[in-house]
Amino acid sequence: MTSKKFINVQDYRKGAKRVLPAPVFHYLEGGADDEITLRENTAAFDRYTFDPRVLVDIEKISLRKRVLGCDLAMPLILSPTGMSRLFSHERELGAARAARNAGLMYSLSTMGTTSIEDIAGATDLKMFQIYIVKDRGLTREHVARCREAGYNAICLTVDTPVAGNRERDLRTGFTMPPRFSPSTFLSFAIRPEWSLRLLTDSNFRFANIDHRVDAIGDGVTSVIEYVNGQFDRTVTWRDVEWLAAEWGGPLAIKGLVTADDAAAARDAGASAVMVSNHGGRQLDGAPAPIDCVPRIRDRVGSALEIIVDGGVRRGAHIAKALALGADACSVGRPYLWGLSVGGQAGVEHILEILRKEMETTLALLGCQDVDNLNASHICDVEGIVPTSMLGVSPAKAMSAANGL
Ligand SMILES: Cc1cc2nc3c(=O)[nH]c(=O)nc-3n(C[C@H](O)[C@H](O)[C@H](O)COP(=O)(O)O)c2cc1C
Structure with missing residues (x-):
């Protein structure tokens, strides 16, 4: 996977x-919708430029970071993504093993094609992405299984009370599991390697929910029908309080972008927030997460x-996010591009590319330790970050924001 063709992350996209x-x-x-948020998510990073320091001893650079109670080799987590079997027969296991080898945390989606227990057998650093669904028995069961399997953290996704409008899927005739039809036949036929795997090793099952279809009965006959019926529009912060108490460990709320919601997450018992718009897949027009970080940090201080x-x-991009107040x-x-191209090895290469790029960035910034990244490493931050954060490390800024 180290061929000249794959030098950066975008090469894996191609x-x-x-x-x-x-x-x-x-x-x-x-x-x-129009994928405005999708484009903006990456474009927003380009609007921040660095203020580097020179003639600093950068012989040793530390990327290590403690997040969600875990020591990570660098401040990077693999987000939960559903249905990895679509991209590789190695499924979620390929990504989880690559994360383990890189010393990083892997997040398993509720919509994964690998079980909670199988991921637990593949890596020590693991988070489960949960939904609070109508079938509360399923949510309770997931919490119990995560506790039993030794998960380090749970993240609750809150930006999906209804499915986003993804028009590409309507145009291409995407289905899960994939089905050959007159309209999709050609696209599968010209990818024979992938299609052959589909025939010989299907394994397209929602490994953590399909047993509930039988359990709840209720006239539901397929997993998709079950999932579509499970979005619960009545979930509120009261349910988050319930989940925090039920789980009792590190809990991240995933899919919020405002300071008010971050404060509500803190008050409901969360220990972290994943500032996210679901990769632009839900509300088009939602702001880029990177732009939301300074005001959220200002509001919640060190509490989250x-x-x-x-x-x-x-x-x-990771260095910029930390300089602006993220952990x-x-x-x-x-990592899904890496998984599609080369399975576990492809994901390992993606993570190594990001690690090397971050190390080079810190060296050129004159910063020896990720914990020392702060707003002074970003140009013209006045008006972007609160004055309490100017020129001091996030740790000090957090204390200042807390009035400590
Ligand atoms: C194919 C795909 C499937 C996803 N599935 C889930 C999911 O099951 N649960 C969830 O909370 N987020 C899901 N997400 C969102 C990711 O967790 C994450 O928020 C997003 O991918 C981050 O943006 P990025 O792709 O630009 O890195 C999915 C994203 C993608 C691309």
């Missing part, structure tokens, strides 16, 4: 387009860890 049938690639790639999720494609970043599409 590679994924070459190996996946069009309906699958566009499912991976697509955003909601902040993880930025959406549009991260470079090690320099870590999280990526979805980048």
